[in-house]
Amino acid sequence: MNRIRSLLVLHNVRPQVIIGGRDWARWWANHREQVPPMLCGEIERESARLALVKQQTSMLEAVRREELAEGKHPLVAQLAQLARLRAIGPKGAWVLVKEVFGWRRFANRREVARCLGLTPTPYNSGDSQIEQGISKAGNRRARTMLVEPAWRRLSLQPGSRLTEWFNRRFAGNGKRMRRVGIVALARRLAIALWRYLEHGEIPAGA
Template sequence: MSTTRAALHRKDTAKPGDLHMSFELGDKSWKLTFGDGGGTASRHTVAAGDQAGVADCIARAGKRFKTSARAQVHSCYEAGRDGWWLHRWLTGLGVDNIVVDAASIEVNRRARRAKTDRLDGDKLLTMLLRHHHGERVWSVLREPTASQEDERRDHREFERLTHERTAHTSRIRSLLVLHNLRPSVPIGGRYWATWWSQHSEQLGRRLREEIERELTRLRLVKEQVRQIEVARQRELQDARQPTVAQLMRLVGIGARGACVLAHEVFGWRQFANRRELAGCIGVAPTPYASGNSHIEQGISKAGNRRARSVLVELAWCWLRLQPESAMTKWFNQRFARGGARMRRIGIVALARRLAIALWRFLRDGELPSGARLKAIQT
């Protein structure tokens, strides 16, 4: 839930008599804070996920603040584990709800500051009132549809499983080194069974059993990875995924990168300009200019980390597979002759340019300068 948009500002979106509500969501209980802008607050606690309790609290707060039956209810909560179901449920009740990027909420900068659920609820309520009176106080997340949210599950699980697969192989390799065994074949691969049968007797019984259990978990993870890859291949043949198919037309972009970019960013987001796109994926600059100090602090990283990571990987592939493109020539001229640090800086800059080029390619059909398309298979 890290994709943000700028909150409304310089426009008063609240009316006198409206009811405002903030949620402080916990694992076991929720703290609800109500106010009408008059300076007083009403606080309630309900069990986590208790929809009937939330609806009852809204009704009781309306009676306490004497709001009319036609008054609008405005609410907010921080993005977190509960995701979007609460937002959709509140919207279905007619509540004007927003989901806030937690990192964009202003906090007291004292080294020791009081922090309780009650204070956090009051703070959210105060900022919600300021937001609806025209101030730009935080970043508001854009809501994907239920189907768009569901489409992101496969590649996110794939990412988690590949990390788990690496963890299992690294653990097995570390256990083998305890007896100076260094496999010359990939662990769990085609020739692993032969190697393991030849060397397993050199280990103690308990260590051998521990490695066998790790191998069982590794086989399970690899089978689940294979299932996701098969599902991805079926998805690529689905005509309902035009964004993925169009991205894969470019040399250097494969199935995984196209799926991540389509489902995380390009498949459902609309951008007014390249700065919005850079902010969405967290590659916008963060200058520090105060008095005589002018420092560039690097990219913000306040965006979609999965899309940013994939774009950096694709940028390296782009250098190798699109050598005649204008972006590759620009990188080679500016950064290729520098050291490793300069190349790392340059590849992030190239990733930002690549994201903008792909956005224009999807929106307008504008092929990146000098880029090649894959040959059409007949």
């Protein structure tokens, strides 16, 4: 989608619809004359690739939904348990269980955070003490997947304890602090989900 948009912008053609969406074919038919023939062919090849990816993604998601519905997958219990929480859908639950919670056993919350690369990396030398941010040494896919439901949690679960903690610490301190705070919220969310799966402890206010 970004590739097609960039090719169009080179000729000052800016699509007003979602590229590859249901209105894309009609929009492209009305605007294809505004770009050179060679570029037209390139955009249409990119559109064909995009359509193929969407088709394959839909097939994979259908298989996952079928496995969840019929209980065929060995991790179906954890998948269904996570998917019951608001702000976490079947796709997010699948990534978290397959990448982290379904095959690893954690002794404490620190191990959970280390596995995801959500631990702080302080620098201490003499009188110099600097916080260098999170380590990012863990599972990148799971870390990204946790940040997304952390943002969604703020609107979908406004009464939860985690949302109230974020609003109290970061909500009114500007965009940069909100971005810092959402990573901290993702870490707390990961620990809460681990406790939920491991001990049945429902996150407060969820």
